[in-house]
Amino acid sequence: MKLLYFAWVRERIGLAEEEIDPPAGVATIGELVAWLTQRGEGYAYAFENPKVIRAAIDRKHVRADASIAAAGEIAFFPPMTGG
Amino acid sequence: MTTTIRLQREPFDVGAEAALLSGGRTDIGAVVTFTGLCRADENGEPIAALTLEHYPDMAEAEIARHVEEARARWPLLGVTVIHRYGRIAPGEVIVLVVTASTHREAAFAAASFLMDYLKTRAPFWKQVEKVSGNIWVDPKAADDVAADRWSAPPPRREAAK
Numbered sequence: 001m002k003l004l005y006f007a008w009v010r011e012r013i014g015l016a017e018e019e020i021d022p023p024a025g026v027a028t029i030g031e032l033v034a035w036l037t038q039r040g041e042g043y044a045y046a047f048e049n050p051k052v053i054r055a056a057i058d059r060k061h062v063r064a065d066a067s068i069a070a071a072g073e074i075a076f077f078p079p080m081t082g083g
Numbered sequence: 084m085t086t087t088i089r090l091q092r093e094p095f096d097v098g099a100e101a102a103l104l105s106g107g108r109t110d111i112g113a114v115v116t117f118t119g120l121c122r123a124d125e126n127g128e129p130i131a132a133l134t135l136e137h138y139p140d141m142a143e144a145e146i147a148r149h150v151e152e153a154r155a156r157w158p159l160l161g162v163t164v165i166h167r168y169g170r171i172a173p174g175e176v177i178v179l180v181v182t183a184s185t186h187r188e189a190a191f192a193a194a195s196f197l198m199d200y201l202k203t204r205a206p207f208w209k210q211v212e213k214v215s216g217n218i219w220v221d222p223k224a225a226d227d228v229a230a231d232r233w234s235a236p237p238p239r240r241e242a243a244k
Contacts, residue, residue, distance in 0.1 A: 007136055007208035008219050059141035061204065075138060075206075079222035082135070082142075082166065082207025083119055083178055083198055 001068070003036075005046070006077035009053065012046035022068075029055045030064035032074070046076075054079060084154060085161040085183075088146050090139060092169040094176060101181050104161045111160050115190040117180045117198055123173035125220065131212040133220075135168040135177070138206035142166070149200045153182070156196070157189035164197060166207065196233050203230040 004017045026035045030050070037047045047053060055062050056075040068074060085104060097118050105111045121133055150162050161183035171177055178201060182193040201207075202223075209220040 004138065006138055006206065007210070056138070056141055056206070059138075059144050061145075075141065077138070077206060078208060078219065080203060080206055081209045081220045081222055082137070082205045083202035083226075 001071050002073045004073060004075040006075065008078055009046045009076050013042045027067060027069065028064065029057070029062055029066045029068060029074070032068055033064070033076070052079060053077075084159055085163075086147075086150055087163040087165070088143060088150065089165045090137065090142055091165065091167060094167070095165055095179070097176060097179055100163055100165060100179055104163050104181050104183050108160075110185065111183045112185045113187040113190040114181060114183045115187070115194040117178075117194050118176055119178040119198075121171045121173050121175050121177055125211045125213070125218075128213050128215070130173065132170050132172045133177075133212070134170045134210045134217075135166075136208045136210065137166075137168045141206045145205050146201070149197060149204070152200075153193045153196055157184065157193045159184050159189060159193055162193070162197070164201070166201065166205070168207065199226070199230040199233060202226040 001020060002017060003020055005013050005015060010016050022032060022035055026032050033047050033050050033053065036043045054077050057066060057068065057071045058073055101114060101116045105114050123129060146164050150164065153159060153162065159182060163179065163181040165179045167177055180194050180197045182190045184190040203226050210217050211220060
């Protein structure tokens with residue numbers, strides 16, 4: 001699946017997007033965040049406070065317990081500050 | 084209903100966009116426009132500019148979804164939402180919301196609703212350029228409170244033709 005990162009999540013990880021293939025036990029957004037956190041310092045820094053991280057699956061807002069089984073594109077970003 | 088949603092880097096003419104929405108029509112009795120501008124300070128510190136990052140596909144879909152939601156809540160005759168991204172200098176327009184209806188109540192409420200949602204749910208992120216460096220703007224609790232007031236399920240109206 002494709003992952004997208006925005007704003008300071010992108011800066012901390014050092015990537016705007018990447019393709020990943022998480023192991024079978026990673027079934028939800030929350031589990032994906034936990035798995036990503038172990039991939040390196042930048043990821044750990046980006047996700048150090050998982051409560052503030054927002055996620056979208058296929059361009060729709062989702063919560064941490066959302067299943068990623070059918071996801072094509074998952075985005076992680078900070079709280080939004082548009083308008 | 085006339086709906087215009089645009090995400091763009093370039094500045095635009097607020098007055099012309101508002102006039103377009105009601106031009107040539109005689110059924111519209113109220114047009115409300117909200118214009119969001121870039122200020123020259125953030126938390127009391129001067130800024131040189133702000134840069135808006137966005138998630139293009141999702142931003143457009145989210146705004147469209149909220150325009151549909153506004154249509155379901157109020158008898159609207161037209162909606163325009165234009166949101167800029169990229170570098171924006173103080174004094175320049177960031178966002179424009181125009182709502183049109185037969186009477187003012189619906190136009191005011193829908194414009195307010197759309198702005199509250201743009202602030203908290205549309206995937207845009209502001210970064211400001213200060214002397215001390217570039218800083219991502221923190222979300223404001225007051226914006227969440229403003230958006231939450233719309234979350235009680237409203238009485239639905241029949242979708243306008």
